[in-house]
Each structure stands twice: as C-alpha cells, then as structure tokens.
Amino acid sequence: MRLDEVEDVEIRLLLEGVQQIYGYDFRDYAAASIKRRLSHWLAESEFATFSQAQARLLRDRGVFESLLRGITVNVTEMFRDPAFFRAVREQVAPFLKTYPFVKIWHAGCATGEEAYSMAILLNEAGMAGRYRIYATDINETVLQKAGEGVMAIKEMQRFTHNYQKAGGTASFADYYTARYDRAILSAALKKDIVFAPHNLAVDGEFGEMNMVLCRNVMIYFKPALKERCLRLFDSSLLPGGFLCLGLKETLERRKMGERYAELLSPLRIYRKRYG
Amino acid sequence: MARNFQAVVIGVSTGGVYALQTLLGQLPADFSLPILIVQHIGPEAGSGLAKLLDERCALRVKEADEQDEILPGTVYLAPPNYHLLVERGGFLALSADPHVSFARPSVDVLFESAAAVFGPHLIGVVLTGANFDGSRGLKTIKQKGGVAIVQDPADAAARQMPLAAMAATAVDYVLALDGMAALLQKLAPGRTAMSHKGRGAR
Ligand SMILES: C[S@@+](CC[C@H](N)C(=O)[O-])C[C@H]1O[C@@H](n2cnc3c(N)ncnc32)[C@H](O)[C@@H]1O
Numbered sequence: 001m002r003l004d005e006v007e008d009v010e011i012r013l014l015l016e017g018v019q020q021i022y023g024y025d026f027r028d029y030a031a032a033s034i035k036r037r038l039s040h041w042l043a044e045s046e047f048a049t050f051s052q053a054q055a056r057l058l059r060d061r062g063v064f065e066s067l068l069r070g071i072t073v074n075v076t077e078m079f080r081d082p083a084f085f086r087a088v089r090e091q092v093a094p095f096l097k098t099y100p101f102v103k104i105w106h107a108g109c110a111t112g113e114e115a116y117s118m119a120i121l122l123n124e125a126g127m128a129g130r131y132r133i134y135a136t137d138i139n140e141t142v143l144q145k146a147g148e149g150v151m152a153i154k155e156m157q158r159f160t161h162n163y164q165k166a167g168g169t170a171s172f173a174d175y176y177t178a179r180y181d182r183a184i185l186s187a188a189l190k191k192d193i194v195f196a197p198h199n200l201a202v203d204g205e206f207g208e209m210n211m212v213l214c215r216n217v218m219i220y221f222k223p224a225l226k227e228r229c230l231r232l233f234d235s236s237l238l239p240g241g242f243l244c245l246g247l248k249e250t251l252e253r254r255k256m257g258e259r260y261a262e263l264l265s266p267l268r269i270y271r272k273r274y275g
Numbered sequence: 276m277a278r279n280f281q282a283v284v285i286g287v288s289t290g291g292v293y294a295l296q297t298l299l300g301q302l303p304a305d306f307s308l309p310i311l312i313v314q315h316i317g318p319e320a321g322s323g324l325a326k327l328l329d330e331r332c333a334l335r336v337k338e339a340d341e342q343d344e345i346l347p348g349t350v351y352l353a354p355p356n357y358h359l360l361v362e363r364g365g366f367l368a369l370s371a372d373p374h375v376s377f378a379r380p381s382v383d384v385l386f387e388s389a390a391a392v393f394g395p396h397l398i399g400v401v402l403t404g405a406n407f408d409g410s411r412g413l414k415t416i417k418q419k420g421g422v423a424i425v426q427d428p429a430d431a432a433a434r435q436m437p438l439a440a441m442a443a444t445a446v447d448y449v450l451a452l453d454g455m456a457a458l459l460q461k462l463a464p465g466r467t468a469m470s471h472k473g474r475g476a477r
Contacts, residue, residue: 031363032391035391036388219370
C-alpha cells in the first residue's frame, strides 16, 4: 500500500471513531479538503500519526474539541461576494417586502457576518421588525462568537467596502461602536437573529422559511450529503421562497433543480416554484 | 519513459495569461491528459480568462465547477477566490479555506492534493510568477514519484516562482515555454479518440 493510502485508511478509522463516540459525522465530507485540514491539525498537535492520535482523541474530549475546531473552517466576511448581496437587495427584497413577516435560515453561518449583513439589508429595505433570522452552525464555538456580535476593528474597512459595493448607501460606521480594537455591532441588528446549533449531516428541517442561504458549506460535502442538505432546504422552504448557494455551487445536475427557477444566473439565487 | 501519466497540473502567477496562451495554444485538441491549472488572480476577476483561453486554444478550457469530472483533453482553471483540489475517483473539489502561501487559489493546494491522488502518474509544471507558491507542492509531487517541469527562469516574465521551485526539489526538466507543449506531448500517452471541445455542460 502507498503511504497515501495508509493515511487515508487511518483517517477513515479516525472519523469513524469520532462518529461513534461524539456523534459528529465527517465521513461524508469531501476527502481532499478534510485531509488537508486534518494533516494541518496533526502537524500542530503532539501526535506523530493519526493512529497515535486516535487513542487519546476517543477518550479526551479536549482533544476532540481541538480537532473539531481544526476540521470546521469558519472563514467568512460581511457582504461576502458584494454582487450577490446587491442582487438580494435589488431583486429579492422587493418580493420579501410583500409578506407581512418573513423567516430566513442561514445554514452554516460561521461567526455570523452573513446573518448580520442580511439584517442590515432588510432594515434598510424598511423591514425592521418584520423578519426573523435563524442562523445555525455545527460549531458551537463560532456560534457563541456570532451571538456576541463583536468583530475586529481592522476588518471594518474591508466590510465597509463590501457594503458599499453591495449597494449600501448609509454610513456603515453607524452599525457599530468602536472600542479599542473591537467593533461592537448595534443591538438593532442583533435583536431579530437567533443563533442555534444545527448539524446538516444529522438534524432536521426548519419549517416555513421564505429564504434559505447555505453558502460555501456544501462545497465541502460529498454528493450524498449534499443531496441530503438540498432535501432539507427544500422541505423547509415555502413555495415562492428563495434558495441561495455559494457562487461556485449549483442546482444544475441535481434532481431537485426542476422545482426551482434560477432567478439570477451567475449569482446562484434560486426561487422555488409554486405547486 | 512510459510512465502512464494521468494528469498535468500547472501553477502560474505574474505573466501567466501570456504563458498559458502560448503553452495551451500549442497543444492539439486530442491531447490525452486532463490539465488542471492554478493561475493567481484577484478575488473578483470573474471567469473571463477561461473563456479567452477556450477561444484561443484547440483544447476545451473551462473554469472548474464543484464536482466536475476530470476528463482527458480538458483544461480546468481554478476559479478566483477558491482553492482547486483533486478528489479520489476522478473528480474536482473546491474550497474556500484560508489563503495558503498567501494565495487563493494556491498552487501548493492543487499540487499536494493531486499528488496524493495521482502519485507517480502526475506531471507538475511551474511557470512564471513573482512569489514562492508551488515550490512546496512540486516537492511533494517529486516525493511521490511524479515528474517536475519548470519554466527556464531566463525565459520567464517573473523568475521567482521557477527559481523557488528549482531550489525546493530536483526538477526533471527546465526549459523555455516554447518547448513545453512538445515535451508534454512526448510524455503523454497516445492521443484520445476525439476532441473534447464542446462536450459536457457549459
Ligand atoms: C466557510 S464557512 C461559510 C460561512 C458563510 N456561510 C459564508 O459563506 O461566508 C462554513 C461553515 O459551515 C459550517 N459547517 C460545516 N459542516 C457543517 C454541518 N455538518 N452542519 C452545519 N454547519 C456546518 C462550518 O462550521 C463553517 O462555519
């Protein structure tokens, strides 16, 4: 057996153990990325091989938590892909405004930047108080951070730039208070967002959503897990609801695709058909 | 040297548009290997480069989509702002993980994941560029028994990336851009039955 194949076997055994002991299932994640992250984690750890790590990992929750942080990479930003948010502002918000109240689900929200961006956008569209955002993630550490709504001040320049490119015209600085090296988001943005743990590999649907966003999460999944997620989103969405994927993710070649119309072609905004 | 190669990976940065046009432009439509490319590019560059190369080359060139099947005689470009990786079973994967070697897409990420899957059946090519990305990946390719090709620094618009690659590992071929298509054809197994241009969705 080649060394690579040995390592693949070790990784599979490790992930199986993790699933059995801790209930987190990473066996359906695309292998190349997860291998990269695990190798990175291993290099930083005290263990020489995955087999060596396995024994401690299955007994010591602390070791598992560090592995979990290593596996779930949480890079995100406010108004990531400004063209996408501009399209939501200009072409999706007008539909949402026709409802008395809308519910939105961000699946895989990481540290919350995407959800806060949406809150800003909806408030500016005159929908304050008429929406609730459910923002979920598998990783409770990032959820806690998301709930605090505190960001590094050095990020704000980039986020402001994104906001403006996404069609924002207000003063972005009004949305946070600067304190030392931190930017504390205003309470008006937080009050209609609920952050909650949810694992797309095992947990169930969220009912009656008008919009579901799952961006840059499923690219890490194998096809079967991707299908599971799409079914989950489909059963969560009301007819006429919107499904938003990452810029390199598509419903093309998917069974579910027939029930959706692509609203804006390169931006991966889909609308669920009626009936 | 019958090595039964299965893929070519190329890493290129500064000066890449011209280099890729030259190299890919000299390959015939029935070139038998898939070619996976990381060209460093800004996060908002769009997919214009793939379209331009597709128009000017006999080979089919496309920007990689998640889960694309890796087909012979097809060129896949990493999309701006995503890493491009190879999955076992002949598929591509994308990732939005943090920058590696200060880049996303990163040449090292592509080379290392391709080396893990293709082992000795891989050809790695480092072209012009003003940074160090790709040298670690080329070393990995060599360690797994693959072949390493580097553009002659004297021929490169920016020589840093070729030099870094040559410093990192014992490179098999150092040559100017102009000879490279001929070398790849010599290394590649027999030609495919047909051109892949115009095949598949988009
Ligand atoms: C790259 S971030 C995407 C953040 C945000 N949606 C964006 O596009 O900027 C991916 C997130 O997916 C989460 N994730 C990974 N596997 C998950 C799963 N099985 N269930 C729920 N979330 C998951 C990770 O913890 C991480 O926070």
